[in-house]
Amino acid sequence: MSSVSAEGVRPSPLTALQHDRFRRFFIGSSTAQLGFWLSHISYQDLMAERTDDELWLAGLFAATFAPVMFIGPFGGVLVDRFDRKRVLLGTYCWIVAIALLQVVLVLTDAITPVGLLITGAGVGVGLALLGPASGAVTANTVPVYDLPSAISLGSMASNLSRILGPAIAAPLVAANLFEVTWGLYAAAGVLALFVISGVRLLPYERDIDDTPVLQRIASGLRHARDRQPAGQVLGLTAMVSILAVSHVTVMPNFVEKSLSRPAGDFVWLGVATGAGSLVGAAVIGSITGAATLRRSAGLLVPYAVAIIVFSQITSFVLAIVLQILIGFFYFAGMTSSQILLQQVVGESHRGRVMSLFQITWAGLVPVGALFIGLLAGDAGLGLGPARAIAVGGIGSLVSVLYVFTTARRYERVLPSSSGGV
Secondary structure, eight states: OOSSOTTSOOOOTTGGGGSHHHHHHHHHHHHHHHHHHHHHHHHHHHHHHHOOOHHHHHHHHHHHHHHHHHHHHHHHHHHHHSOHHHHHHHHHHHHHHHHHHHHHHHHTTOOOHHHHHHHHHHHHHHHHHHHHHHHHHHHTSSOGGGHHHHHHHHHHHHHHHHHHHHHHHHHHHHTTOHHHHHHHHHHHHHHHHHHHTTOOOOOOOOOOOOSOHHHHHHHHHHHHHHSTTHHHHHHHHHHHHHHTGGGGGGHHHHHHHTSOSOGGGHHHHHHHHHHHHHHHHHHHHTSGGGOOHHHHHHHHHHHHHHHHHHHHOOOHHHHHHHHHHHHHHHHHHHHHHHHHHHHHSOGGGHHHHHHHHHIIIIITHHHHHHHHHHHHSTTTTOOOHHHHHHHHHHHHHHHHHHHHHHGGGOOOOSOOOOTTO
16 A cells, blocks of 8 residues: 555645545544543443552453454444444444443442452443444544555544543543543533534445354454565554553552552553553554564564563653653553554454454453453462563563564565545
8 A cells, every 4th residue: 555645745644634434534533432431431430449459450341352362353344244333433432331330330339349350241242343343433534555554543542542541531530530430421422423424434345244143253354464564563452461561450450569558549540641642653654664573572662661661660751751652552562563554454354353452452451450460469479560561561572573573474565555545
């Protein structure tokens, strides 16, 4: 896929905004993402209040992201087979319902740790469908030459919400106004429904395969394997998610035990991560023409190193600085990977391959969360959060270095087949 526009001008990270259909989708999806981060911070803080064991926090992450692993592939089939916009709008309806249920549970003081796991799983079902639907719709709102810009903008919006969401949630969580945070999540979902309902997608090729669902899921796996380096991108993302991303699972306890700060201050580390991620996504959006597996892996090397260093520090200020670096390199690497993936997959398999990306990015978080929870928690090996984070960081560094050194074996050999052309 060319990295230049129809006029021969290399696009900037903002060029996709010139398309009305993408602007509408961007506004709606960005609002919904902001709502998610409001609720996510509330989940973590409330679980930390109700139980002080890292394994419960890990369980919350597992409950929220496990549906992405098990339901995500079926979501990819739905996105490829049926009207993508309708799948997306139906998903937002589900999210609004879960958010309103959470408001009721808080107002009636019916919240328990087990209840948080159940409603967290409900949010996870929405995420399982939202990932492949949003990824495919993004590709159907812009011409092929502006797809890198659209992906970069989506990553930037995601990370801006990681900054604004915790910043807005922090005073509300401190005041125990959890019903307000989840009410705002519901309102964000309603706004997303209203705005995106007016988007008319560019024509795209639907999957017309009548084989059983499981066979169609398998065809998505084969497609990713055949469209290298798509398979390698998925493998790289999976390793980082399991070994390194899971460090956020025990962040409240790390802040309290290693940094000697109130557990609720982990919110500000999340804000710092979001700030770095926003810049990282923007930087990659300006050099999309060079998206390669080697570059994606190379950007994740300093990410893993920063996590290892982070696990050993005791200064809150230094922790903020390191989280900015962690966010920058993580999302620079992930945005580069997603651009590369979208460029090499075929349109009729886009939903299924993006569901696989969603699984490796978010669906494997439960595996990593349980892994670090068992390492850190008293019910597991009892290493504590700092040592557990270090173990994950070292494992991630070894894995990323391996991909980096072998990346040249996998060259893009197939042209892009993006929507809207």
